[in-house]
Amino acid sequence: MTGYLLAIELCLACSAIAAAYAVPDFARQHLRGVERLLEPLVKRPRLAVIVIGLSALAARAAVLPVLPVPEPTIHDEFSYLLAADTFAHGRLTNPTHPMWMHFETFHVNQKPTYASMYYPAQGLLLAFGQRVFGHPFFGVWLSVGFMCAAICWMLQGWIPRKWAVLGGFLAVIRLGIFSYWANSYYGGTMAAIGGALVLGALPRIWRRRRVWNAVLMAAGFAILANTRPFEGLFFGVAVAVALVAWMFGSKRPPARIVTRRVLIPAGLLFALAISGTGYYFWRVTGSPFRIPYQVNMETYGLLYFPWQQLPPQPAYHHAVMRDFYLGRHNYGQYEFARSHPFEKFLLTLLLLWLFFLGPLLTLPLCCILVLPPMSGKRISRKTGFFLLVLAVSAAGLILPIYVPFPHFAAPLTGMIYALVMQGMRHAFVWDRKGRASGQTIVLAVPIICFVLLAARLAIPAFGHPVNPASPRFEFISTWCSPRWINTARAGALERLKQHPGEHLVIVRYKPGHDIMFNEWVYNEADIDNAKVMWAREMSPAENQKLIRYFHDRKAWLAEPDEDPPRLSPYSPPREEGWLRQ
Numbered sequence: 001m002t003g004y005l006l007a008i009e010l011c012l013a014c015s016a017i018a019a020a021y022a023v024p025d026f027a028r029q030h031l032r033g034v035e036r037l038l039e040p041l042v043k044r045p046r047l048a049v050i051v052i053g054l055s056a057l058a059a060r061a062a063v064l065p066v067l068p069v070p071e072p073t074i075h076d077e078f079s080y081l082l083a084a085d086t087f088a089h090g091r092l093t094n095p096t097h098p099m100w101m102h103f104e105t106f107h108v109n110q111k112p113t114y115a116s117m118y119y120p121a122q123g124l125l126l127a128f129g130q131r132v133f134g135h136p137f138f139g140v141w142l143s144v145g146f147m148c149a150a151i152c153w154m155l156q157g158w159i160p161r162k163w164a165v166l167g168g169f170l171a172v173i174r175l176g177i178f179s180y181w182a183n184s185y186y187g188g189t190m191a192a193i194g195g196a197l198v199l200g201a202l203p204r205i206w207r208r209r210r211v212w213n214a215v216l217m218a219a220g221f222a223i224l225a226n227t228r229p230f231e232g233l234f235f236g237v238a239v240a241v242a243l244v245a246w247m248f249g250s251k252r253p254p255a256r257i258v259t260r261r262v263l264i265p266a267g268l269l270f271a272l273a274i275s276g277t278g279y280y281f282w283r284v285t286g287s288p289f290r291i292p293y294q295v296n297m298e299t300y301g302l303l304y305f306p307w308q309q310l311p312p313q314p315a316y317h318h319a320v321m322r323d324f325y326l327g328r329h330n331y332g333q334y335e336f337a338r339s340h341p342f343e344k345f346l347l348t349l350l351l352l353w354l355f356f357l358g359p360l361l362t363l364p365l366c367c368i369l370v371l372p373p374m375s376g377k378r379i380s381r382k383t384g385f386f387l388l389v390l391a392v393s394a395a396g397l398i399l400p401i402y403v404p405f406p407h408f409a410a411p412l413t414g415m416i417y418a419l420v421m422q423g424m425r426h427a428f429v430w431d432r433k434g435r436a437s438g439q440t441i442v443l444a445v446p447i448i449c450f451v452l453l454a455a456r457l458a459i460p461a462f463g464h465p466v467n468p469a470s471p472r473f474e475f476i477s478t479w480c481s482p483r484w485i486n487t488a489r490a491g492a493l494e495r496l497k498q499h500p501g502e503h504l505v506i507v508r509y510k511p512g513h514d515i516m517f518n519e520w521v522y523n524e525a526d527i528d529n530a531k532v533m534w535a536r537e538m539s540p541a542e543n544q545k546l547i548r549y550f551h552d553r554k555a556w557l558a559e560p561d562e563d564p565p566r567l568s569p570y571s572p573p574r575e576e577g578w579l580r581q
Helices: 002-020 025-043 045-060 077-089 120-133 137-160 161-175 191-208 211-225 229-247 255-285 290-299 319-326 328-339 341-356 358-370 380-396 407-427 437-462 487-497 540-549 575-580
Strands: 505-508 534-535 554-559 566-569
Touching: 002 437, 025 045, 025 161, 025 437, 045 161, 077 120, 077 358, 120 137, 137 191, 137 407, 161 407, 161 437, 191 229, 191 407, 191 566, 211 229, 211 255, 229 341, 229 407, 255 290, 255 380, 290 505, 319 328, 328 341, 328 554, 341 380, 341 407, 358 407, 358 437, 380 407, 407 437, 487 505, 487 534, 487 554, 487 566, 505 540
Parallel strands: 505 534, 505 554
Antiparallel strands: 554 566
16 A cells, blocks of 8 residues: 555656646645635645644544554553553653563563663653553554644744745645554654754744743753653754854854843753753662663673674573564674675665655655755755754664664654755746746645545455554655554453453464564563563473463463464463473
8 A cells, every 4th residue: 555655646746747847837826725725824824834733633532443552562562551551550760570580571671670761751741641542542643743743833034934934834735644653652752842842942942032942942852851862962052052153153052041030041941951861860760870771781692783792692581572683673783784784774775765755745845855945055054954964863773783763763744844845946947938847846744745635445345454454664754654453352351351450471482483563472561460471481390380380370272373363361381382382
């Protein structure tokens, strides 16, 4: 399905170019109507921000019959949901369980405390949804609205208001409805909000030097520090250099005003946020300077940069975890990054291009390079600044061994949309022999976005599943890529919840098990009081210890690799049979 929609998008983008030459005056009259329609939002920028945010919320809610509340599937989602469940119960972390070895799983620390390895912002967002609305997805839903509103607000600081409104609506369509950011528990909405706040506050500080803008910038930096700190560091350094250059430049403002209105309020808020993060680290790892991510890397031998040396092999307690960390998901990517850095760079560009731009939003960017310049310079100062931030931030995406998911680059979201809108402005003034060819391209982009949205909505009517039957394309994400959902585990969990009493599920895998997309061993924050708990099968003797420990629970055996996956009352295998597995 993703391939078909990409082909349609490419054809429609090419059609827009053809229309610019064939019917160049088509857009003149229609654009005036669009401008009149958007005029109330253009004149009232705060209202525009609110309307964009509410539109994103309404649009995602409207497609719930087609795209219902998602089930978590991959390791990252369950790790974030563990953090959310911990926070929702009023705790920062959980004590290590006496039987922790059976509950060991990916991206979760068991020692020194039982907690997610990730930074806390996404978990806090999901915890808000769980605590206030009864489900973590409502936190994701709200964050989508805030993200689109923040992008619109950021654009208002850099470009004319009508273009900011258009950019906000494009973000709603391309990010807020069918993207995996709006349909998973590990998406990039929070980091995108942080990046938009930082980038949107910068020109406002340059112009007005108001305390509120400094506070918003500090809040954006705090969000980045607690979502994507490594990538956010490169992004933040580029913005900070621009801010310092302004403070000491030829048109520098009075130092007293900058200190009182910018540096002190921003510094106090950011220091408070970092102190809170340090306190969280201390509770989870025992030190404010020891990151949960670092604990997980040291425990399981994770590598992050290609110049690192292979660490001594840790003592893995389960075959699936050994296969994951010593296989292609960790060491495999390490070897690929060392052996094929250029191919990794190209793959990174391809994956990020597919998600953020695609053929359609690439069209305005091409206008900057192909069409005559709007002024004497090919690249304006604003566009040059955006490209500089992009270039500096790219290092944070390229240096690690991993080919980044689009949410790794989420801090750059607002800046990418600013570049797209700069391209739209560039196209708008293109006048070919007195005919408004560029305006046709400008009008075509939102029209094509709506056509593609309608096509995506119509797919289930033609018998195609909302989500794919195989996860093989999960790493290729566009604005509307479907997600593969592990419905087998979700179905087993739902059935067990209907049974009276409490349950212990011992999970048995076959050799060649799909480690990434068919993992079943995830648990809630309070394992002992969970209705259903999931444990890894170990030796028969260890399994009996576990069953005796939870003697008041009914023991089940889950076999995810059977066709169909099987859930049955637990009976221990013979010792010699277990040794052969």
